Amino acid sequence: MATSTGEGAAAPKSWTVRFKELPLPLRVLFVTSFVNRAGMFVFPLLAVYLVRSKGLGTAEAGLLISVGSTGLLVGSLLSGPVCDLRGRRDALVAALVLNAVGYLGLGTLDGAPWTYALLLFVALVGMGMFGPAANTLIADLATPEQRPFSYTVSYIGNNLGMGIGPLLGGVAAAYSYHVMFAGNIVVGLLCAVVIRIWVPRDTKSGTAAPKAAGGGRIRLGGVHGHVLWMVLASFFYVAPLIGLEYALPLAVTTELNASAGLVGVVYTVNSVVVVGLGLQLEKRIASYPIRTLLLVAGALWALGLAVLDFGFSLAAVLASTVVWTLGEIIASVVVPTYIADHVDEHRVGRFMALNGFVLGLARLVVPFGLGLIWQNHGARPVLHTMLVTPLVGIAVFAVLRIRSSAASAPAAPAAGPAPASAASAAASSASASASVEAGPGPADAVRSGA
Numbered sequence: 248m249a250t251s252t253g254e255g256a257a258a259p260k261s262w263t264v265r266f267k268e269l270p271l272p273l274r275v276l277f278v279t280s281f282v283n284r285a286g287m288f289v290f291p292l293l294a295v296y297l298v299r300s301k302g303l304g305t306a307e308a309g310l311l312i313s314v315g316s317t318g319l320l321v322g323s324l325l326s327g328p329v330c331d332l333r334g335r336r337d338a339l340v341a342a343l344v345l346n347a348v349g350y351l352g353l354g355t356l357d358g359a360p361w362t363y364a365l366l367l368f369v370a371l372v373g374m375g376m377f378g379p380a381a382n383t384l385i386a387d388l389a390t391p392e393q394r395p396f397s398y399t400v401s402y403i404g405n406n407l408g409m410g411i412g413p414l415l416g417g418v419a420a421a422y423s424y425h426v427m428f429a430g431n432i433v434v435g436l437l438c439a440v441v442i443r444i445w446v447p448r449d450t451k452s453g454t455a456a457p458k459a460a461g462g463g464r465i466r467l468g469g470v471h472g473h474v475l476w477m478v479l480a481s482f483f484y485v486a487p488l489i490g491l492e493y494a495l496p497l498a499v500t501t502e503l504n505a506s507a508g509l510v511g512v513v514y515t516v517n518s519v520v521v522v523g524l525g526l527q528l529e530k531r532i533a534s535y536p537i538r539t540l541l542l543v544a545g546a547l548w549a550l551g552l553a554v555l556d557f558g559f560s561l562a563a564v565l566a567s568t569v570v571w572t573l574g575e576i577i578a579s580v581v582v583p584t585y586i587a588d589h590v591d592e593h594r595v596g597r598f599m600a601l602n603g604f605v606l607g608l609a610r611l612v613v614p615f616g617l618g619l620i621w622q623n624h625g626a627r628p629v630l631h632t633m634l635v636t637p638l639v640g641i642a643v644f645a646v647l648r649i650r651s652s653a654a655s656a657p658a659a660p661a662a663g664p665a666p667a668s669a670a671s672a673a674a675s676s677a678s679a680s681a682s683v684e685a686g687p688g689p690a691d692a693v694r695s696g697a
Contacts, residue, residue: 275445290492291409292416295496315364339380399529520573538645547574552567552634
């Protein structure tokens with residue numbers, strides 16, 4: 248009779264047990280990230296704030312958001328060096344402080360439009376630094392088996408916070424935009440204090456699984472080239488999300504003539520789907536190749552945006568959110584885990600920063616581009632443009648070179664050592680095909696490790 252410790256009889260661990268098994272600094276990070284996101288009242292309603300409170304046009308607001316969003320690019324680029332020089336903790340704390348300083352000016356000062364862009368730049372430098380530093384901390388402290396679960400929990404916490412934050416922010420904005428800004432600032436500074444106390448400065452565990460040697464500069468080819476191309480290609484799944492952040496509040500308030508508070512409802516639906524299905528997906532996607540997961544993510548993105556495009560109404564907005572959120576979940580777990588599993592430890596921070604840079608690039612070009620389209624042609628072409636983007640992503644990931652994780656390879660049968668010539672041939676074959684994912688089993692990049 249098998250015991251509870253037998254390999255075939257061990258019951259799957261609950262998510263609470265798996266969460267408790269994570270290092271304390273990671274648990275602190277996840278809680279503070281959730282609280283910070285829940286207090287992130289400003290950014291989801293920024294376009295509405297600039298148009299309604301500051302009297303800017305939609306195109307001008309889009310331009311200022313795009314210019315200010317260069318701070319995300321700068322913050323993402325700074326995150327890697329700051330993590331390396333000052334530690335992950337200091338990078339996280341600095342990110343939260345910069346965000347608070349920028350929003351303090353944006354919420355209290357009246358000036359020329361360019362001053363709003365400058366203050367937003369400062370705030371978004373902080374926002375751009377936080378995500379890569381948090382992902383690097385996860386890569387440091389989580390074991391390879393814990394990484395997919397850790398990134399899923401991080402993603403769920405962030406999205407749950409984003410579901411609550413805009414809802415509370417909409418209520419605060421209906422009362423006063425000053426209250427909205429004040430709440431965002433106070434919560435961010437409190438999270439900075441908690442991280443400063445509970446997260447150690449040196450978080451490199453030294454337990455990461457060995458990866459390919461030969462790190463160095465981030466290059467288009469070479470050892471890490473396949474990771475670089477995956478991160479760059481993820482732009483096509485990030486751009487629609489940024490497009491929705493910019494266009495949806497305006498569409499709901501202008502095209503549908505609905506309250507800004509309904510924007511928070513959309514984020515709440517997104518969070519309900521993430522919380523309800525995120526961990527279930529994390530368990531089930533472990534049996535699929537990474538390429539398949541990315542293609543499915545793109546298909547879900549495209550289907551959700553098609554619902555929104557061809558049946559634009561409040562009901563379509565809510566229904567489409569359910570569908571594209573599933574694609575967002577898959578891509579958001581697969582990409583950072585792929586980085587952590589395939590990049591040398593001393594380069595993880597820079598590749599996580601590159602991942603954040605792609606997000607910042609989307610925030611730079613998407614609002615401005617969609618603002619121009621909206622200004623010149625109306626809302627419907629904006630929806631068409633967002634629908635095309637994940638379709639391009641599907642085509643790119645269909646041909647992209649993607650590696651399987653070495654840890655996911657089937658275990659060798661315990662029938663004795665293979666002949667030297669066979670072992671040599673197998674090694675040569677593995678080396679020749681390592682650049683392309685093949686076979687039915689996918690990869691530790693998405694395995695729950697339970």
